[in-house]
Amino acid sequence: MRITCPHCGARDVQEFTYLGDANPQRPEGMATTEAAMHDYVYQRDNPAGRHRELWYHGAGCHAWLVVTRDTRTHAIEAVDTANAIAKGDAA
Amino acid sequence: MADAVTTAWTPRGSWAGILASGAFGAAGQPGITIEARDGLCIASLIAGDGHHQALAQALQGRIGLDLPVTPRIVSSTRHDLVWAGPDQWHLIATDRDGFDELLRDLAPLAAVSDQSDGRAALRLSGPKLRDALAKGCMLDLHPSVFPVGAAALTSIAYMGVHLWRIADDPESGDAVFEIMVARSMAGSFWSWLSASAAEFGCRVTATGRG
Ligand SMILES: [Zn+2]
Numbered sequence: 003m004r005i006t007c008p009h010c011g012a013r014d015v016q017e018f019t020y021l022g023d024a025n026p027q028r029p030e031g032m033a034t035t036e037a038a039m040h041d042y043v044y045q046r047d048n049p050a051g052r053h054r055e056l057w058y059h060g061a062g063c064h065a066w067l068v069v070t071r072d073t074r075t076h077a078i079e080a081v082d083t084a085n086a087i088a089k090g091d092a093a
Numbered sequence: 094m095a096d097a098v099t100t101a102w103t104p105r106g107s108w109a110g111i112l113a114s115g116a117f118g119a120a121g122q123p124g125i126t127i128e129a130r131d132g133l134c135i136a137s138l139i140a141g142d143g144h145h146q147a148l149a150q151a152l153q154g155r156i157g158l159d160l161p162v163t164p165r166i167v168s169s170t171r172h173d174l175v176w177a178g179p180d181q182w183h184l185i186a187t188d189r190d191g192f193d194e195l196l197r198d199l200a201p202l203a204a205v206s207d208q209s210d211g212r213a214a215l216r217l218s219g220p221k222l223r224d225a226l227a228k229g230c231m232l233d234l235h236p237s238v239f240p241v242g243a244a245a246l247t248s249i250a251y252m253g254v255h256l257w258r259i260a261d262d263p264e265s266g267d268a269v270f271e272i273m274v275a276r277s278m279a280g281s282f283w284s285w286l287s288a289s290a291a292e293f294g295c296r297v298t299a300t301g302r303g
Contacts (some may be wrong), residue, residue, distance in 0.1 A: 009179055010164060010246065014231045043296060061248035063178040083179070 015063035106131040107213035107232040112299040124221030124293030130214035134186040139204040148202040213279035221293035250285040
């Protein structure tokens with residue numbers, strides 16, 4: 003599998019580290035319930051198909067990426083930098 | 094007491110005890126030439142939030158180079174600016190003259206860190222260089238996709254490397270690459286490179302520093 007880093011171009015997957023699902027949003031710790039925090043920390047979907055996930059280009063530009071990948075085929079639909087998504091710049 | 098110890102230290106080149114001038118590997122015309130790039134002044138620059146334009150202007154004014162926003166290196170006779178990640182660069186100078194002042198003047202616009210003693214760099218060329226690098230470098234370094242001025246951050250044999258292509262050798266016409274690694278990796282990188290390059294025959298130019 004190759005991931006096309008928006009900064010570096012297409013690179014072998016061994017240059018990257020996988021973190022996991024990019025969708026969970028950390029609840030506000032002082033305000034949320036124990037159950038909601040438990041879900042945020044431990045509960046993950048395990049889809050057969052489209053998955054938005056965080057990858058780190060540790061052997062390249064050191065950027066965090068959000069990769070949209072089909073878990074059945076490894077076909078990659080989109081790669082954005084997590085930075086651009088956080089700033090609301092991503093497509 | 095501490096001062097007495099400190100004055101006993103002597104500068105030591107990053108390839109001291111690792112590289113020795115001469116030939117190794119297959120006999121005959123060398124397929125690969127290797128030259129130590131000791132004594133470079135190197136600083137990492139990370140643009141401060143919202144200061145990218147000001148940093149670019151300051152560098153254009155001081156050293157006449159444009160900050161590359163893609164993985165590239167731009168060079169003048171005394172300086173290089175090489176892309177080192179998003180909003181990050183290495184500023185390289187061939188001598189110390191004015192370097193500290195330059196870094197001081199850039200400090201309000203960027204996180205500036207002197208890396209001169211923290212990196213080890215080699216200049217590599219020769220008709221067989223790409224064959225040797227291909228044993229560990231996952232990037233396609235063919236001229237059609239990696240032109241003069243291209244740069245990349247990648248890994249070779251599990252070591253982080255920063256590499257770029259400078260102008261071709263004017264005599265041989267061969268492509269010329271420079272590879273920079275963390276200084277603590279110099280010995281390990283040399284172990285990989287010398288083993289990978291030996292079958293092509295190598296000529297080494299160490300600087301003799303340190
Ligand atoms: Zn990258």
